[in-house]
Amino acid sequence: MKQTSGLSGPGRLCVLFVSVEAVTPGEFKSRGAGIRIEYGFHPTCFGPCLLGLTHRGICWLSFVSVTGKRAALQELKSHWGGAAFAEQPDATGPVAVRIFSGLEGRQKSPLSLLLMGTNFQIKVWRALLEIPAGAVASYEAIGARIGAAKAARAIGSAVGQNAVAYLIPCHRVIRKSGALGGYRWGGERKRAMLAWEAARTQPAEARG
Numbered sequence: 001m002k003q004t005s006g007l008s009g010p011g012r013l014c015v016l017f018v019s020v021e022a023v024t025p026g027e028f029k030s031r032g033a034g035i036r037i038e039y040g041f042h043p044t045c046f047g048p049c050l051l052g053l054t055h056r057g058i059c060w061l062s063f064v065s066v067t068g069k070r071a072a073l074q075e076l077k078s079h080w081g082g083a084a085f086a087e088q089p090d091a092t093g094p095v096a097v098r099i100f101s102g103l104e105g106r107q108k109s110p111l112s113l114l115l116m117g118t119n120f121q122i123k124v125w126r127a128l129l130e131i132p133a134g135a136v137a138s139y140e141a142i143g144a145r146i147g148a149a150k151a152a153r154a155i156g157s158a159v160g161q162n163a164v165a166y167l168i169p170c171h172r173v174i175r176k177s178g179a180l181g182g183y184r185w186g187g188e189r190k191r192a193m194l195a196w197e198a199a200r201t202q203p204a205e206a207r208g
Contacts, residue, residue, distance in 0.1 A: 035059075051092045121158040
């Protein structure tokens with residue numbers, strides 16, 4: 001697994017296939033009032049996920065932990081406290097398939113994300129998109145990228161608040177020492193994701 005001293009430029013695959021929009025200041029203040037979120041639970045190669053969609057893009061992607069689906073849904077509804085919700089797995093299912101088929105290189109068009117966070121959080125989440133698959137970066141490297149080299153603690157907090165798992169790859173952030181550190185959806189899942197990516201990005205001759 002390659003640790004980056006900095007982050008990649010905008011030509012990377014992860015940047016090409018994800019476009020980001022932030023909610024308006026009014027939507028942020030109201031926690032998404034006036035926004036309708038359709039959601040559904042779906043199987044993935046990393047365990048069951050909860051996916052939330054708006055007409056402006058994906059607003060939520062989490063993995064279901066041992067606390068179960070009810071707790072996962074409550075977390076979504078708490079984050080988007082002012083939004084309206086409708087369970088629509090027929091709508092979210094094709095998007096889930098598209099996200100995780102994209103992991104195999106078949107995704108051909110951008111996925112849109114709608115994010116709700118502070119200006120600082122949005123900066124951090126955008127920086128995460130620049131960590132290429134198969135690599136990792138430290139909190140300090142992310143800080144250097146966004147002009148906040150001494151804000152590792154605040155960056156760690158922003159990384160932990162990422163609400164769109166995998167597409168915004170917070171699992172690629174590790175400690176400066178090389179330790180993996182924590183992960184919102186479980187350390188075992190983080191290790192599995194990093195191993196999966198490393199195996200698919202190493203040269204073909206190394207894979208045998």
